[in-house]
Amino acid sequence: MQRRDFLAGTAAALSLPSMTRMLPAAPFKISLAQWSLHKALFAKEIDHLDFATIARRDFGIEAIEYVNVFFKDRARDAAYLAEMNRRASDEGVFQHLIMCDGEGDLGDPDDARRTRAVDNHRKWLDAARTLGCITIRVNAASSGTPEEQQKLAADGLRRLTEFAMPMNLNVVVENHGGLSSHGDWLAGVMRLVNQPRCGTLPDFGNFYEYDRYQGVRDMMPFAKAVSAKTHDFDGFGNETTKDYRRLMKIVLDAGFHSWVGIEFEGDRLTEREGIIGTLRLLQHLQIEMAS
Numbered sequence: 246m247q248r249r250d251f252l253a254g255t256a257a258a259l260s261l262p263s264m265t266r267m268l269p270a271a272p273f274k275i276s277l278a279q280w281s282l283h284k285a286l287f288a289k290e291i292d293h294l295d296f297a298t299i300a301r302r303d304f305g306i307e308a309i310e311y312v313n314v315f316f317k318d319r320a321r322d323a324a325y326l327a328e329m330n331r332r333a334s335d336e337g338v339f340q341h342l343i344m345c346d347g348e349g350d351l352g353d354p355d356d357a358r359r360t361r362a363v364d365n366h367r368k369w370l371d372a373a374r375t376l377g378c379i380t381i382r383v384n385a386a387s388s389g390t391p392e393e394q395q396k397l398a399a400d401g402l403r404r405l406t407e408f409a410m411p412m413n414l415n416v417v418v419e420n421h422g423g424l425s426s427h428g429d430w431l432a433g434v435m436r437l438v439n440q441p442r443c444g445t446l447p448d449f450g451n452f453y454e455y456d457r458y459q460g461v462r463d464m465m466p467f468a469k470a471v472s473a474k475t476h477d478f479d480g481f482g483n484e485t486t487k488d489y490r491r492l493m494k495i496v497l498d499a500g501f502h503s504w505v506g507i508e509f510e511g512d513r514l515t516e517r518e519g520i521i522g523t524l525r526l527l528q529h530l531q532i533e534m535a536s
Contacts, residue, residue: 271531272497276308276341278472278508279315281520286315294332301336304520308339310470310506311378313369314346320368326375333376341504342380342470344419345369351401352387352394359397363404370409380415380469382446385425385434394424399437406443415469417446420460427455428463435467443467449492450474450510461492465499475523476511482526493530 277300285291291299293315300306319325333340348369349362369381385402387394398418406416418434420426431445447464449457449472477485496505505527509519 270535272534273471273493273502273505273527273531274308275306275524275527275531276310276339276504276506277304277306277520278310278344278506279312280344281507281509281523282516283312284516294328297329297333297336297338297340301338303517304524306507306524307337308341308504309333310341310382310504311343311376312346313343313348317347320372323375326372329376340376340378341506342378342382342417343369343373343376344382346384348383350386350388351383351405352385352398353401354388354393354397359401360404363401363408366405367408370405370412370414373414374412378414380417381409382417382419382470384421385418385431386423391424391430395430395434395437398425398434402434402443403438403440406438406440410440410442415442415444417444417469419446419448419472420451420464421448422451422453426452426460428452428460432463432467444469446470446472447496448472448474448508449487449489450476450508457487458491458495461495462499465496465501468496468499468501470503471496471501471505472508473505473523473527474508474510475519475526476509477513478522478526482522482529484523484526489526489530490533493534497534 279296297309300309345366348365351362353359353362366383373381385398387397402416409416418431420431424430435445445464445467447461447468452460475484479485507520507523509516509523511519
């Protein structure tokens with residue numbers, strides 16, 4: 246497929262955001278993960294504070310998912326969070342969740358370091374509550390045997406979730422490398438935590454030596470959000486590295502009808518082209534799967 250052909254197709258997709266609102270009952274909702282624009286953000290081509298405006302005005306998307314690295318030193322900055330709230334409110338954008346990295350291993354074998362990791366994440370719970378988010382996404386990093394890591398990760402997650410519960414916030418774990426990318430292992434962690442506010446965020450792209458379709462199936466009983474990762478598209482608008490219809494059928498068959506976040510991570514297309522391609526694909530699947 247020639248790049249100009251893809252651009253012609255994705256240009257037409259700019260008229261599609263209203264399509265979601267035209268559906269009588271869309272089977273799932275679409276949000277935009279900030280990581281889709283990570284190259285532009287790291288290059289300072291766009292500013293974190295403009296993310297809500299870009300999501301709404303450039304793509305017609307009405308819900309966003311932040312990544313904490315882009316406002317890492319602002320979690321306790323009341324004025325900055327207020328400005329984020331103002332801009333999102335002005336655009337009518339729902340601030341859905343914060344993806345949290347770099348705050349320590351919640352499954353650290355050392356109890357003191359595990360406790361410190363839990364404490365480090367608490368500021369993001371506070372920020373999420375201030376922003377009106379309903380979820381923070383964390384990681385389940387640990388070390389030791391698979392069984393030991395399950396118990397350690399469950400302990401850290403349980404502790405953090407105990408702080409989240411009175412705030413009516415969810416703590417979700419993404420398959421993000423290591424054992425967390427084994428769906429059965431992560432499902433086992435969820436069963437050990439056994440808290441309604443602790444769940445998963447299945448990422449379609451982050452399965453390596455584990456079958457992605459089985460991994461999503463393993464995680465969906467605990468899912469509170471879904472990450473629709475994409476890398477490239479063919480001439481028909483299909484994702485070339487994974488079967489999106491099969492994946493979204495697994496999602497819907499699990500009874501999930503909430504936010505599916507666009508997370509483009511390809512190299513051939515620009516970030517904006519990739520976002521539009523993903524949006525177009527998801528909107529066609531909304532229509533196809535609505536009946």
